[in-house]
Amino acid sequence: MFALFVAFLLTAGVSSSDRCETKSPKCTCDVDGLAFDCVGAGLEFDELGLRLDATKANITGNDFPVLSGGFFDRLTALNFLALSGNKITSLGPTLFRHNQNLNQLYLSNNLLTSLPSTLFSMMSQLTLLDCSYNNLTYIDSSLLSGLTNLKRLYLHENQISKIEAAAFRNFSLTLLFLENNRLHTAHWKWIKHFQHQGDGKESFELYFDGNPWSCDCRMARFFSKVQSHSWIPAHAHGSSRSTCDRDCPIELPVCEFPDKLRGKPLLTLGQDDFVCSPPIVTSQNNCTKTPICDVTEMHFDEGVPVVVNCSGRGIPIPLVQIRDDIGRNMTSQNEGHVSVTFPSATIDQAGQYKCVIQGYEDDGKAKIVTQIIKVFVRKTSSPALAVFLTLFILAVATGAGYAFYRFRLKRRAGYGSLGKDPDVHYEATNEPITSQSTPLQTTYSDDDVTNIVQQDEEEFLV
Ligand SMILES: *[C@@H]1O[C@H](CO)[C@@H](O)[C@H](O)[C@H]1NC(C)=O
Ligand SMILES: *[C@@H]1O[C@H](CO)[C@@H](O)[C@H](O)[C@H]1NC(C)=O
Numbered sequence: 001m002f003a004l005f006v007a008f009l010l011t012a013g014v015s016s017s018d019r020c021e022t023k024s025p026k027c028t029c030d031v032d033g034l035a036f037d038c039v040g041a042g043l044e045f046d047e048l049g050l051r052l053d054a055t056k057a058n059i060t061g062n063d064f065p066v067l068s069g070g071f072f073d074r075l076t077a078l079n080f081l082a083l084s085g086n087k088i089t090s091l092g093p094t095l096f097r098h099n100q101n102l103n104q105l106y107l108s109n110n111l112l113t114s115l116p117s118t119l120f121s122m123m124s125q126l127t128l129l130d131c132s133y134n135n136l137t138y139i140d141s142s143l144l145s146g147l148t149n150l151k152r153l154y155l156h157e158n159q160i161s162k163i164e165a166a167a168f169r170n171f172s173l174t175l176l177f178l179e180n181n182r183l184h185t186a187h188w189k190w191i192k193h194f195q196h197q198g199d200g201k202e203s204f205e206l207y208f209d210g211n212p213w214s215c216d217c218r219m220a221r222f223f224s225k226v227q228s229h230s231w232i233p234a235h236a237h238g239s240s241r242s243t244c245d246r247d248c249p250i251e252l253p254v255c256e257f258p259d260k261l262r263g264k265p266l267l268t269l270g271q272d273d274f275v276c277s278p279p280i281v282t283s284q285n286n287c288t289k290t291p292i293c294d295v296t297e298m299h300f301d302e303g304v305p306v307v308v309n310c311s312g313r314g315i316p317i318p319l320v321q322i323r324d325d326i327g328r329n330m331t332s333q334n335e336g337h338v339s340v341t342f343p344s345a346t347i348d349q350a351g352q353y354k355c356v357i358q359g360y361e362d363d364g365k366a367k368i369v370t371q372i373i374k375v376f377v378r379k380t381s382s383p384a385l386a387v388f389l390t391l392f393i394l395a396v397a398t399g400a401g402y403a404f405y406r407f408r409l410k411r412r413a414g415y416g417s418l419g420k421d422p423d424v425h426y427e428a429t430n431e432p433i434t435s436q437s438t439p440l441q442t443t444y445s446d447d448d449v450t451n452i453v454q455q456d457e458e459e460f461l462v
């Protein structure tokens, strides 16, 4: 398909004398024949065949799930490329390697969940990047680092839960749309080098409503800078949003955490509201001390279900995780609460677990607290039963051996089969049980049984 596409590009670029040099009747072009609109349903990518000196291409509403390296290599004159609404699920890491002249790039309304970190590395001329209406989840610190001239960045309507602090370090924006994502914390470093004033010509507008913001000490500096520069457009909100031109509902960013600030608009808060409180352990795990249990013991019988909890609270909600005695993660890191469940306790699961809770001090420094959870597993099968079972097996085995021996002997002596001789049969199966189990059983008194169980417990605690 790729070879075909290149062939189309070549023929389109070299030969045709049509003003609109494309293979597709669905593409139209402007007066100069350099700006294309290929807006259609169901176009295959290699049906487009744009001329090689095209400068603008608006290719929307088609169906190109995967675009990988090569497609745009020869279209080096492009300065405007719109690939919105094409159901794209993935873009190759070198897709735009020869498109250094791109000034505006629209990737909105696709099905992208991630972008390769080298995708934009050649685009130092880019001033506008629109990745809105996708399913992006994470923006790392290198994805945008080559975009040194970027002014307008649209990341709204995604599932972004984290943008690295250094993600925007190489540029200073005039417009940043982050609405309707899953962001908790806005880093001060995102904007610390932005110098625009709210009333200046090149002012900066920041939209970040529709995220579950945690209004705590980590966002204090961000808030302070945004507030003092009037960067949150508080009135006429929406008039410059790409998503709607007028009559946009006025939505201001509100806090989701902590509980006492839930639903409060950020703009109505003061600097003093952005506080942290250190994490504390709240998981009890059968500890009766209140409110804090740093060390706790849990005792289980072998075979019963075991649940080990790890929970903590604080502002922000701390990240919690359960590790085992040698530091391996038993769970992922989660907000507030995690637990480990063993459906049926075994001796192997006895040991020391650690509930690790990471939060922040009042002054914003990271703080970790832990709860030690000692899990004891008690063997349930009683020694008497074990002895009985052992002897029983022994008896059956000996009996069988004896019977076999007798059988062979009798056959050799010319007797009939063993089954016809009831006396011999009885003797063979019963004799060992009565003769061996009696002395063994007397060696265990009730006290001895308890001692053995306690020894077991100590042995199985690491
Ligand atoms: C591309 O063309 C469509 C249909 O004409 C239009 O709605 C859309 O705004 C264009 N995209 C850009 C980025 O100009
Ligand atoms: C994108 O996110 C939406 C909303 O959460 C979901 O319904 C959809 O399945 C996701 N699509 C992909 C391709 O992940």
Ligand SMILES: *[C@@H]1O[C@H](CO)[C@@H](O)[C@H](O)[C@H]1NC(C)=O
Pocket: 145, 146, 147, 148, 169, 170
């Ligand atoms: C972006 O910034 C980092 C650190 O400031 C720097 O190392 C890197 O070279 C910059 N990238 C570009 C393309 O300017």
Ligand SMILES: *[C@@H]1O[C@H](CO)[C@@H](O)[C@H](O)[C@H]1NC(C)=O
Pocket: 283, 284, 285, 286, 307, 308, 309, 339
């Ligand atoms: C673990 O937490 C659950 C609630 O999430 C609670 O019902 C249960 O009693 C806890 N178990 C222990 C041992 O504390």
Ligand SMILES: *[C@@H]1O[C@H](CO)[C@@H](O)[C@H](O)[C@H]1NC(C)=O
Pocket: 286, 297, 298, 299, 300
């Ligand atoms: C929890 O404590 C109660 C009462 O102290 C005790 O009966 C129970 O066995 C303990 N459970 C575990 C799992 O240690």
Ligand SMILES: *[C@@H]1O[C@H](CO)[C@@H](O)[C@H](O)[C@H]1NC(C)=O
Pocket: 321, 328, 329, 332, 333
């Ligand atoms: C355990 O989890 C922590 C925090 O999520 C992570 O940093 C660490 O790399 C994990 N360790 C292992 C061995 O997976």
